[in-house]
Amino acid sequence: MTLSFLLTSLIVVVSPGTGVLYTLAVALTSGARASIAAAFGCTLGIVPHMLAAMLGLAAVLHTSALAFAALKWCGVVYLLYMAWQALRETGALAIDARPEEARSSRRVVVTGFLINILNPKLSIFFLAFLPQFIAVDEAHPLGRMLELSAAFMAMTLAVFVVYGLFAAGVRDRVITRPKVMAWLRRSFALGFAALGAKLAFAER
Template identity: 30%
Template sequence: MPDFVPDLPVILAFAVATVVLAVTPGPDMALQLSRAINCGRAHGVAAMCGAMTGILVHTALVAFGVSVLLIAAPPLFVALKIAGAVYLLWLAWQAVVHGGGLRLAEASRRAPTLRQSFAAGLGINLLNPKVVLFFVTFLPQFVDAHDPAATGKLFFLGAEFVLLSIPLGLATVLAAGWLAAAFKRTRWVERTLNWGFAAIFTAFAATILAAQARQ
């Protein structure tokens, strides 16, 4: 097996984390839903493609940056892992207190082009500091600090994130009308989802902190 391919348990664990993150309400999902509802499914798909392109950019930046960090300053990498755990706890708090950030935008009077919907998806991803911080702190959790193939494995995991997120994003766009009606009609559905997301984020954070305590 090539060096850049992580072990199967890591691939499976990251797949679970990816699915959880992909269905977590946030700006990307809100944009895709609003474009699909207000402008048509093609615009929802375009916004999703823009967001996925942004994920690839973040992956490249993290892969090169973290690979340098691994070689130059391992203690900083440990600090990064701890920061990741703290950030996951903050996400859990945000999911409970602020509903995870799911807010559908109002319809626009002037319909955008597909290119504009793609650019909106790319921009909301690249220019969102929460996304930047999340990838910098979360993605490295699945890489060994002493692994010489860390850069390749980070790229592999980033590609895995995109490949698993695309069908979930498409499902979100196709079900946009139903999802919007469900969130608006039944408050407990949104609240139950957000509490579930908070519990999962907390579990990931506890796992990271427990691993650091054993070192």
């Protein structure tokens, strides 16, 4: 596994996106345990894209305008729905004053999973990025791709957990200040809406 792959992957993972935003929001609203569930859900959402790339479905998504548009607009709608939830303080982003009695981790995981599975750019990422690190004469290209994908997912989980635990660490100072929470809700809503708009204008 090359250092260039690890460094490039780290840059991609650390860069703020839907997964990072969701993990931070969950950490601030529901605490550390829920943030880990969110990180796991977002990481799990990578699996379908990895499998699509390995099976060649990502190539279909890349070449078919209709398939790309269908998945893209599902993602846009879901991100706007998340923005609406953030503003209304409902769903997975509702404030839980007692994190030890937080809402079902399954719900948090499923939401994180959906956020990433509805992002068609991830499939394109696996189609265009990972093959660059697989030698032309590689004896087992699928095995190599699986290895690189697993490393990418492990890095994603680790980075998201760090993000979440940091946010959960300052949670008590934040939720006791209504004005700060109101500002954060608007910021998260704006962030989800902005990512939805960015996805809406995304090209294949």
